[in-house]
Amino acid sequence: MAYLTVTDGVKQFTGFRALNGVSISVERGEFFTLLGPSGCGKTTLLRAIAGFNDLTSGSIMLDGQDLRAIPPHKRDIGMVFQDYAVFPHLSVFDNVAFGLKPRKVPAEQIKTRVAEALSAVHLQALAERLPAAMSGGQQQRIGLARAMVINPRLLLMDEPLSNLDAKLRIELREEIRDIQKRVDIATIYVTHDQEEALAISDRICVMSAGHIEQIGTPQEIYGNPQTLFVANFVGTLNTLADGEGRAKLLAELGISANAAHWTIRPERLSLLEAGQGAPSGAVALAGTISKFTYLGREAHVLVDTPAGALVVQVSNPALGAVRTPGEAVSVLVERSALMAFDADSKRLSLEG
Template sequence: MSYLAVSEATKQFAADVRALDRVSIAVERGEFFTLLGPSGCGKTTLLRAIAGFNDLTSGAITLDGADLRRVPPHKRDIGMVFQDYAVFPHLSVSDNVAFGLKPRKVSPADTKRRVEDALAAVRLTALARRLPAAMSGGQQQRIGIARAMVINPRLLLMDEPLSNLDAKLRVELREEIRDIQKKIDIASIYVTHDQEEALAISDRICVMGAGHVEQIGTPQEIYGDPRTLFVARFVGTLNTLADGPPLHALLEALHLAHDGRAASARTWTARPERLTLGEAGAGAAALPGTVTKYTYLGREAQVQVATDLGPLVVQVANPGPVSARRTGEKVSVGVRRESLMAFDAGGARVDTARPAP
């Protein structure tokens, strides 16, 4: 049995507001598990149900085999980090961290040692006696993380802890959070609406949409093998090919038009990095087009091309001076069978990558 198991969790706030609809997740010991989804999809509601701040309408939650719904929140031994740092401005950094230990009857000597350890883990030792008021958002959030850690929680929950920080700090602190989590080795659930952040720090990701689970998998599975159109669109950039005769000609050229498994496909898509510019090569179809925009990003370039299948973004890796394109330039976009991802009318993935046996 999994360390944390949520099964068939449903939360009904009002007759017409079902924030969670039979959500099941399982988190293993030491795992960094992320809930990823757009605003309003139920991430916070699920986290709060695990922490005990709100109860489920129905469903079960077990931690290490015990029924968590019967344990009051303060006895669950769960550490929580919030989006707003929730630090006490009038308490020093170390008193802020020690605060979590107050109701737990920890001796003064133990408190001192544990606070020191937690501050060392988040690299705030030098600032222990300061007041948080004058500190940066990143430092305040480290106080929040230390305060959650100091109770030696059985589970660490983080609800969008980086969303109030600027972009550069967000990247720095997410790496730190990942390192700290691996070092203290606590099962953690991290909530974010930022797909890149989720891919960068998670062992596994649960993509949620409107109160339900869309897909659970490793970052590689979520990005490279999305099982639904929702997941494919939410994680990464996706070109959707316009329906019509040019699409049918393309499918014909790639031997997909009469492939039985492609019969239920309604939406055809391609990731920008799966398309090529220039010589199409063997096994690829060439789509003629005109460059409408060239964006150089250093490590890559994004080329927007107008084609008969609609506008397509093509990503070029390591673009040198020779691969620069001008607006209006005629190009050819190379598409392979493996470039395409197809989805049926209900948005479920149709497996078309390999030819029929």
């Protein structure tokens, strides 16, 4: 039995169904991420677990207990929000101690527990400061310490990094991951940033329009997407244009399956010189470069081919490796790199 389960969760707002039968299960100590575009229902699901809004139907069980029957302040759930929600007139220490006040914790214990929480987020030296004079990253650490100090049974985080700049976001996500593993509290983390989700999670739940598309490890979600939505949302995707060029390519690769959508990730393609042959299990597709975009650690080369315009990702492009529009090249397409989806966008197996 999983530690937390949501079964058939439905949330009906007036005139809008935000959750349409959502089921998840989270293990003890697991870092579980809800990933999906704006409006797909991530916050609604998190708020239902926290108790800020109740489900219309469905069950939420935490450690064998029916959470829907327990008022929010008695659920022992810590929550971190997107906006830092710190009290500007209280010191860092008092901000963190705030969550313990209604719990009637003795003063001595408050001292040690707040000190522990502050040290976990590396803020012990700033305990007496006022948050107003602190950076966004530091303020978000206060939020994290305040959520953890109550020794919650579950930690919920709703886009905690989205107000921070890109560099700090990466630093703090590594820290959050380390802290979570150290304190070992089951955590549900919400983001719409796919790279963040891949970096931080034990498992990812990809949501779209109030339902779940796929749940899996970062490797499963990225490397083995089960729907076209997941493949498109997590990573980038080339779609082969429907037509003779595609039919010929599939035939040359020995693929006879019928599919509505044929896709391939840019990093699974590579460039060959024009006329260069392909090893077995692959095809060299003749094409013409139409665009070259240098991005530092990679470059994207857009190539017009008989199977449509394809982006080829080149890793660690050398300084001299600039490609010019109009240049003739070949694109190496390996059979194993193709992903096929049916008309309902479900993944098709290409075995055999």
